[in-house]
Amino acid sequence: MRLVTRAQWGARAYRTPNGATPYSRPRRGVKLHYLGTAYSDRPHDQCAAYVRQLQAQHMDGNGWSDVGYSFLICTHGYVYEGRGLSRRNSANGNTSLNEQDYAVCLLVGSSGLTKPTDAQLDGARDAIDYCRTKGAAGTWLGGHRDGYATTCPGDAIYAWAKQGAPRPKTTTPEKGPDMTDEQLFKAVWKRDAIPAPSTSKTAKTNPTWKAESFLPETYDQTNRILDALREMAKDIAILRAEVAKLKMGA
Ligand SMILES: [Zn+2]
Ligand SMILES: [Zn+2]
Structure with a gap:
């Protein structure tokens, strides 16, 4: 798994005491999310800046104590540490839903880039396994829309979750303009x-x-x-x- 720690992506310190609230019991599993806004793909060297922007939006716009998600997955398959394995997320809709499952967000929009890349599905699969093996997540897998009125994480990611989040068979790298x-x-x-x-x-x-x-x-x-x-x-x-x-x- 290509984990990008908070220090590596330049996270702001979370607010205490709420940002430090631990989970009070093991998680049932993992809920997947998408951005639900317009999103355009970008070179990987701009992904950390996007995650910082999202954190600022959650902290300054929503008034949350930190970025809401447990982990975030860029289109290149990197796993960004949000609230991580032990601090309760704030993305699933309400406190009891946040307690129930981890929140993993794929950087995919409701317009612009709307389908996850193979590398991203691989990264999301890595994050799910990480939540299960290193964190206290059970095998349940679903989307934000399970038990909460939202279209998140979009039909493509939701269908993938309900298939059990299989790894893409082959990830065929495409030559991007910034790739030698x-x-x-x-x-x-x-x-x-x-x-x-x-x-x-x-x-x-x-x-x-x-x-x-x-x-x-x-x-x-x-x-x-x-x-x-x-x-x-x-x-x-x-x-x-x-x-x-x-x-x-x-
Ligand atoms: Zn969501
Ligand atoms: Zn990236």
């Missing part, structure tokens, strides 16, 4: 988790091997496979000719 070829390559390589290097017996212990070496290796291997296929095609043609001769003879 090397970054894209590394992202693809990381996704496919190819053992390094594929031709060496010392795969996982080769300290000098670099992800980039995979590209020429793949090229060489592909050529070897194509050569083998051509040989097989020739052999098959010969066999077919032999079979045809036999048929004629019979």
Whole structure:
């Protein structure tokens, strides 16, 4: 899990005593949220600023003691620590709902960017597991709309929650305008988790091997496979000719 701690995203100190209120009993599970406002995707180096802005909105606009959510997930799959595992959230609608479940918000809007990215679903899945293994969350999973009159977290995220929040099968990295070829390559390589290097017996212990070496290796291997296929095609043609001769003879 790519956790971004409060110190790392530059959180303001929460107000006491309310911001420090602990949960009084274990959580039933996790409720998912979205922003419910317009949201446009942005490069990851702007995500922390957005979370700070959201915290300011919750503290100065809503008068809350801290950002309302337990965790927030950006479209790049990073998990921002909000109230965290032990301080009661203020996002689920009322005190008893806040006590009942953790609140995890995916940075997705009701207009603009409205569908979570694969990386974001992966990050949300990480946060759910984190709440279960490191926090006191049970296996219940749902949305803000469960037991409270709201459309949050939107239909896409809600449907995903009700399927049990499966990890996306593959996260195909797309080349963004701020991404170099090397970054894209590394992202693809990381996704496919190819053992390094594929031709060496010392795969996982080769300290000098670099992800980039995979590209020429793949090229060489592909050529070897194509050569083998051509040989097989020739052999098959010969066999077919032999079979045809036999048929004629019979
Ligand atoms: Zn919500
Ligand atoms: Zn981000």
